[in-house]
Amino acid sequence: MDQNEYLNRLVEEFTKKQGNSESEKNEFIKILKLLMVVDEKENSEIEIINLITNQNDK
């Protein structure tokens, strides 16, 4: 189990406790990981909003 898998499991336990569905869990971990690599820079807020609202997928 590496750190990535550990984080996945952690989120899995958390979302299970929250009563979230499988797709909600996948969405949360996906966004969380993307947000964790967002650099601190100008306009990073817009990048964060886009990631959370899946604007980048469209």
Place this chain on the structure above:
Amino acid sequence: MINNLSYKVIKQPNTISEQTFYPNKAFTDFIKVNKSNILVIKASNSSGKTYILEMLAFAFFGLELNKNDITESLQRRLKYLVDETHQTFEFEISIIDPDGSIIDIKYNKESKIPIIKKTSNKTVTVLTKEMFLDEYKLLFDVPENPLDRIFQVTKSIKDYNSNLLHQLNPLDLKIGRILHSIRDERNEKLITELKDRIEIKQQSLNSYSEKKNNANNILQDIENAKNLVALKKNIIDKEDNLKKLNEATNNFNRLKKPDLVKNDVKSNLKINEIKIKIKELNLKYSIKSLEDKIKDNEFSSDIIKSLPEYDSNSFNILYKSSENINSYIENNEVDEVAKLLRILNHIKDNSLNNYFNNLRVDFNGENYYLIQNLIKDFQKYELEENSIFEEIFNKQVSNILFDLKEKEKKDSKILRVNELEKELNKIISDIIFKLNNSKKLSVDLFKELGKNSSLPLEDRKYNSSKNELSSLTESKSRLQSNFQKIRNELESNEISLNKLDSIESIDEILRPLNLKIRQFSGNEIIEIDKLKSEIKQFEHLATQMKNEIIEDKIKLKIENDKMSSSFSMHKDKLTLFSSKLTHFIKYLHQNNSLINDDGELNGKEVELNMAYIKLIGEFVASTMGNKIIYQNESLEIEYVDYSTKTPCFVTVQGKRIAFPDFSGGQASSNYLKSKLNINDNKKYIVLFDEIANMDNRSLNEVIDKLKILNENKKLLLAILAEPHKEEKEFIINGY
């Protein structure tokens, strides 16, 4: 694999104790011919094996390892190595990386730090410390107290958790700030909700109007039928009255008018004066008002239904007395008046009192005032989007307010009940007061009339005939006025007046009407009360609904007029994620606090976090390749159970093996394995000293794990060393 290794150590330089050491020849000869990446050295003491390990550890920045990654004794050994007050040294090492590049490390007194050069495709790169540590990981260890040190793995989980928290906390704050900045923007979700709510309320309003119209139609039919019957009776009474009036007029005209003496005139004046006073008491009207009030209120049908038979009769006697009350007083019928007073007191103190007390039990007044206060409080936050309400109450403020207002509507009846009781008591007290006053008037009138009885018979007949004539004339006028009143009511209820001239034409209208309302036959009065109450209720609900619609429309306008940006469109999604992230951070923080700084688990909270404890156990087991050696047997383990006071390994078959049940060698092997994590991205340099407590099987387990790393090109070099009891022995095995 090691390409080349040379060093020179001078102990106590420039003193009489000076000694120089070089690498063991057996070792240098071995690496010339054997190209293994995994070497196990078994050599006697002072044969130089420790120098080789320490030199390599120093070359690969062993002094930079943090205290969790190196034992104090090994760190001390490295510090002694570079202490120039007792020795100087220099070395050159060349190692081949699994990717084919060559790593050359050179150190001498002048260079101060190891110089590392990496040659790849004839390109030479000097690796800084940071570059080196990014790509390689040094494991320099002695498996002393191996089981205790398994807790270091849990400690590493805590470090990773802390690292995650360090990343997530600022992110959480940032998202919070984003949400704050778009708080006052147009809330599209609220707009949609308001529009939906207005539509639903409009539907409710329409439904109330429809129900009210239906009730009105039935009420109109029943009232029309009732009025038509009354009109018929009125026509018959009028004809009867006309006949009697004609006869009385003829009789009266035949009588001689008596001569009036002064005294009689005076007496008659007094009699008239008293009669006026009796009329002015307006008792007939007061009783009628009481009847109307009881029969025409929100709770009428309920009052009528709930009255016991005796009380119901009392009410009917009272209602009927309105026609005769003045006659009772004028004729001094003391018993009738006393009976009415008894009935009124009974109605007031028993019938109505009991009814209202029972009603109050159904509607809780305290709840009503509590609800009113809650509405006031929640209204303050109605336009705010705050997730706390949704978290606690599982619904938005607007929905909470809607529920509270519905409850308020229901419980507001308590106010109307109290108001009705007050009004009825006032009317009854007024009638009682007037009736008591009427007693004296009755006695006075009786006295005056007594005086008149001494008149001659002819005169008395004249007076009696005159009184009859006057009473019939009064009746005629009353019947006529009633006739008009009923006709007006019928006309206002859409019945044409020209159809109401004769009993036959009235019957013609009445017949189909009676068919239409035959289901209410015999219960018309109750039904009228019920319908009136229903209509009132629907009107009340419709008014409330209209007000709510107006309120929502105002809110909609306010929200509609707000500015909007593209971000506010996603406010809900952002809020939801922010809330989830905050909770996740809390969850992570809570879990992390289970592990103390020594890598042990805090016992008290363990039971509440079994899932996470299992996750830690699985993580630790995975670092050991999910295998342990126990009683010379290799067992597949699923996880380490930290939930018990003594941690234990749990095999896939569910077999539990407690930590202290391991021999030192097995534990060392298990511990060393746990340090070799195939999932790590870096390449390993493994230097394990003093591994003598492991038997061949335990050692082979570690070597197998190293082989897996090697096959995955994640092993730069591994040297395992143990002492040999035979002197001057230096045995090397390559794997």
